[in-house]
Amino acid sequence: MATPSSARKGSPVSDSQPLVVHITGARPNFPKAAPVIAALGDYPVTQLLVHTGQHYDEKMSEVFFRQLGLPEPDVNLGVGSGAHGAQTAAIMVGLEELFADRRPDLVVVYGDVNSTVAAAVVAVKMGIPIAHVEAGLRSFDRRMPEEINRLLTDRISDLLLVTSVDAIAHLGHEGAPADSIHFVGNPMIDTLLRHLESLDTEGVAASVGLDTTQPYAVATLHRPGNVDDPADVAELVRAMHAVADQVKVVIPLHPRGRGRLEEAGFMDHDNLSVIDPLGYVEFLGLVKGAAAVVTDSGGVQEETTVMGVPCLTLRPNTERPVTITHGTNQLVQRDTLPGAIADVLAAGRQETWPVPPLWDGHAGPRIAAVLAAHLGLSTSHD
Known part of the structure; x- marks a missing residue:
């Protein structure tokens, strides 16, 4: 397994700062993670960015880090492609070693890919709190591997960060504690709006x-x-x-x-x-x-x-x-x-159209505020 070079920093670092580990692995994760990592930098927290390597070629992953302003990953597990079981297992083995070496205070997972559920399973078994960005989405089609990943990840996560009102209802029907659910908007839209013009x-x-x-x-x-x-x-x-x-x-x-x-x-x-x-x-x-x-x-x-x-x-x-x-x-x-x-x-294309609530370019700061509150932090400017 690759080893970390240096941890991603928020404000000035001390050994007492909590460690937040962000797990990315596939193309859809990167535009969701970028605004969260940036916004969390306003808090006294150390951040570690992990790329599992689930998407591993230049056009599917590395170019995203450059274009989105994401820092180079501190850790790249390099698992590559493969059958669902083999890929998920390889990610779990690598993350278990990493979490044992650098004990996180919080693991943040994104979306519904194999890296997401693998990280959540490892974290919960090690007693590490989990935040799931994009929780509560449901197709109700269990033939989709992503649906299984969503269901499992939400069931074991401590913080459920949702992008739409329907996701709140799904989580409520599944028995998620109300105080674990946070309607924050869509961080991927933050990234889109930042680049749109x-x-x-x-x-x-x-x-x-x-x-x-x-x-x-x-x-x-x-x-x-x-x-x-x-x-x-x-x-x-x-x-x-x-x-x-x-x-x-x-x-x-x-x-x-x-x-x-x-x-x-x-x-x-x-x-x-x-x-x-x-x-x-x-x-x-x-x-x-x-x-x-x-x-x-x-x-x-x-x-x-x-x-x-x-x-x-x-x-x-x-x-x-x-x-x-x-x-x-x-x-x-x-x-x-x-x-x-x-x-x-x-x-033809419409001149005006409806956009979902809180898809306004500020989901990253809202997510960072929820994560910081869970960790008992105030902003570095306070």
Whole structure:
């Protein structure tokens, strides 16, 4: 296991300062963690940033640290890819050694990836308090590995930091103590709003061969329900080709499932352009100018909601229903996708749209305040 070089600092450090360990591991974690780490720097606390290496290539992880202003991780476990059990076990082994060596006062986990649940299990078994950022989201579909991760992590976490009102209700129904639930907003939106005005749609579009005088769609597709089963893949190819019959489509294609899609002829359409995964600001720049987004990702539903971009989520359910009730998202199936894209293109983008409560760019400071209160801290300026 990699060993820490130096701990990330808040205000001036002493041995008596509490240690907060942040666990990241996959692309969706990084824009959630960045504003929390920055805001917690206003308190007398030592911070340690751990990257498990669950996403390990340049475009899936390292570029995010540079673009989001995240410091280099103090620890990189380097677990890489693998089956769910093997990957989760490798993370647990590495974190148990780290927590034994540098006993945290609080472990902060983000989202719903394998790194999240692995860290929570290790921490609870060692008697270390856990804060779960993005708690309470539910798809109610236990076929999704992420749903299992969410359920387990929330059940054993001490602080449940939620992004939407529906998440509060879910946690309440599951018996979570009311004083453990904190409605703080969405830290990923903090990161988006920080970069929004500087996004270079024209530049990134030109770099991938798009003419922005013409409408285009962006697609992100990687969920097992779309890319694992050959029959599903065949249906997906037909649906996306029908979309490409109507509008130019650019797809930064996740490594997961790429081989199956290629074998099924996914790329065999002149109006469909497959590119490698993009960095954070490049991807959002592309999305910002899109006529529509087709996705099976969770975070993209949130980002399009804030930017006012029509989002067609190619799934039977979503753990983010607030993006439908207070955003630009709608659920579609493979057979209804071509008709849905036609409707979106005909309607055009709205000039105004609803945004969920507390998605205002200040979730990071609210989360930091909850963490600090749990640790009995005041700001370094007090």
